[in-house]
Amino acid sequence: MSTLHVLSHSPFTDGRFSSCLRLLGAADGVLLCGDAVHALQPGTAPCNALQALNSPRFVLLEDAQARAVELPAWITGVDYPGFVQLSIAHDKVSTWL
Numbered sequence: 001m002s003t004l005h006v007l008s009h010s011p012f013t014d015g016r017f018s019s020c021l022r023l024l025g026a027a028d029g030v031l032l033c034g035d036a037v038h039a040l041q042p043g044t045a046p047c048n049a050l051q052a053l054n055s056p057r058f059v060l061l062e063d064a065q066a067r068a069v070e071l072p073a074w075i076t077g078v079d080y081p082g083f084v085q086l087s088i089a090h091d092k093v094s095t096w097l
Helices: 016-023 036-041 044-054 061-066 080-090
Strands: 003-007 029-032 057-060 076-078 093-094
Touching: 003 016, 003 044, 003 080, 016 044, 016 093, 029 036, 029 044, 029 080, 036 044, 036 057, 057 061, 057 080, 061 076
Parallel strands: 003 029, 003 093, 029 057, 057 076
Antiparallel strands: none
């Protein structure tokens, strides 16, 4: 059973980001949206943790563009229809509010 974990809060404000990464299963995916895209800032602990994951990693393109965050080669950008497809492809969706 796979879960899509949706993160929308900055990884620099509280522990949701690190808690999510600790709970990831082998078949789970991670989608960054909102201020969570700041986790992609090169050289930061959140970016290094994401890069080390074996799970699929996604970012909502509109939110990355709005925050002028450049995407590393190891993450997949998706639009809103892609977000819907990811939600359908996983058994569950867990939003870290």
